[in-house]
Amino acid sequence: MKYWDIAKAAGLATAITVMGATAVTAQDEPGDGVSVKSARPSWDTGWFTTEIYNELLRELGYEVSDPVTLDNPAFYQSVAQGDVDYWVEGWFPLHNTYEDTFTNGAEVVGMVAEGGALQGYLVDKKSAEEYDITSLEDFKRDEVKEAFDSNGDGKADMVACPPGWGCETVIEHHLDAYDLRDHINSIKASYNASMADAISRYNSDEPIFFYTWTPNWTVGVLEPGVDVVWIEVDHPDLPEDQKELEDATEMAGVEGCVDDPCQMGWPANDIQPVANSEFLSENPAARTLLEEASIPIGDIFAQNATMNEGEDSEDDIKRHAQEWIENNRDAVDGWLEEARAAAN
Structure with a gap:
């Protein structure tokens, strides 16, 4: 074979190799060039x-x-x-x-x-035991409201959800459904900042009341059953777009709940x-x-x-x-x- 034939063959082989490598790359990275x-x-x-x-x-x-x-x-x-x-x-x-x-x-x-995403309401375990708190209904009692009232407005303060969050809609629905507007003040500021304040109050041996979801760092810092307890709602009552899920709000085996099964008031997400x-x-x-x-x-x-x-x-x-x-x-x-x- 003459030199230029060898070179031509080598070039063809190189081209095939390059083409093959390109094909493999395209297969490995189907999103190449897409933002x-x-x-x-x-x-x-x-x-x-x-x-x-x-x-x-x-x-x-x-x-x-x-x-x-x-x-x-x-x-x-x-x-x-x-x-x-x-x-x-x-x-x-x-x-x-x-x-x-x-x-x-x-x-x-x-x-x-x-x-696997649970949601619900919690209070510190010490206050739950001292005031016999097992449900949102207990926040209608004067001694409970007074214990959890940090701003003197006569209502129990609860860390809730900022405006625009999906949980805000359900909490607002619950406040009306369970006639709690005159008894609970929902705090809608930055959730992390509000929870940091709640944890500070807990560390100062003051009562705390908050909504949370899992997975979330809150129940890592405040362990259900040890530091805090999940409390129940009197009966399930969800917004219209979740009505068909009311039967799914009662759950067995919830660690740290005041009862088992636990009427969380929220379906798992x-x-x-x-x-x-x-x-x-x-x-x-x-x-x-x-x-x-x-x-x-x-x-x-x-x-x-x-x-x-x-x-x-x-x-x-x-x-x-x-x-x-x-x-x-x-x-x-x-x-x-x-x-x-x-x-x-």
């Missing part, structure tokens, strides 16, 4: 899950922006309009109230954590991704990843506790997400394989 606009909720206990999903999308080649922090109403409007592509902090049925806002342009897809429909249609790999991936509720709880202990910077949260991915690499690689297959 993703992610969002995260205003509650920081959901930032860890956000970072995990964002990092998984990056492993598929997507260019994922740092997430924008949004309250519920702003997110559901933005995702329907395509101003953001997705988040993984849809709480259902709590967020059913936003369905009319997002269903024409976005959809719920996949499951981050199924049925699924935590689910919500994404723009056009984005999902154009990116089958991203859709499949959202459908396949999940995170154990205990892992979310553990990370939230770590944040509360001081590892709460943006870099810390990103590191936590990356460590979780590496510690769960077998499962992660399976999800990524399914996502890549969906793109072919």
